[in-house]
């Protein structure tokens with residue numbers, strides 16, 4: 298365990314070095330001489346129609362009682378990440394269709410309702426990207442093209458409101474595993490973080506058991522949230538993935554999605570805490 302913690306600390310240090318050996322927070326970075334952040338208002342803004350939000354379970358946009366679970370998840374996420382000085386969160390699951398994308402979008406929207414937080418939501422499920430479909434927005438370029446050096450972030454990303462940037466894909470990458478494990482990807486993310494200075498970056502990832510896409514990438518994040526689907530994800534699969542995740546990054550918690558309640562409504566619950 299000590300070895301693991303030392304390795305994680307070293308990986309974080311390496312990332313900081315890439316950013317210019319500066320302390321963690323954007324404000325500290327600014328005062329330590331890193332270039333001033335790019336103006337977020339320069340990015341085009343998109344809107345999610347309320348009907349689309351309702352249909353795609355984007356309840357954090359609409360607020361109210363349906364947004365409460367995401368606001369609770371937000372509070373726990375912020376508390377843990379702030380305590381530890383973490384800024385990059387990956388969201389993954391054992392199998393497909395557990396609700397990673399739905400939770401990523403809702404958590405990002407919920408976080409962005411706190412006006413003092415700058416939030417970035419990035420689609421790194423470059424095998425089967427879907428944030429664009431859920432938001433009903435087709436970007437001209439894909440985020441994987443930014444990572445491949447074929448497009449500029451400022452020509453690709455858009456804003457929802459003043460303090461949420463969303464980077465999506467309109468196509469799958471032809472080499473998802475290689476792309477996510479590449480040094481070019483690590484450096485591109487470092488450059489984006491240094492230029493735009495988000496407080497939190499959320500990465501919507503692919504399922505862990507379907508490919509090795511995430512394995513080489515997770516050293517680039519500070520922590521991960523594992524989403525399991527009640528009635529479909531098995532306990533052994535949760536266990537295997539939680540252990541694998543803990544070997545790659547810090548596990549923020551496990552969210553159990555699609556829980557069926559006694560009134561027949563469906564929602565989610567979580568076992569939250571830092572593992573590993």
Ligand SMILES: Nc1ncnc2c1ncn2[C@@H]1O[C@H](COP(=O)(O)OP(=O)(O)OP(=O)(O)O)[C@@H](O)[C@H]1O
Nearest residue numbers: 354393394395396397398399504554555563564565
């Ligand atoms: N709490 C929930 N209750 C009921 N259905 C849900 C819930 N969360 C998500 N869903 C639905 O489950 C389906 C899969 O959700 P989503 O695309 O977010 O999962 P995913 O884990 O990102 O899938 P993939 O592995 O394909 O990327 C969608 O139809 C979504 O609307």
Ligand SMILES: [Mg+2]
Nearest residue numbers: 397398422427
């Ligand atoms: Mg998804």
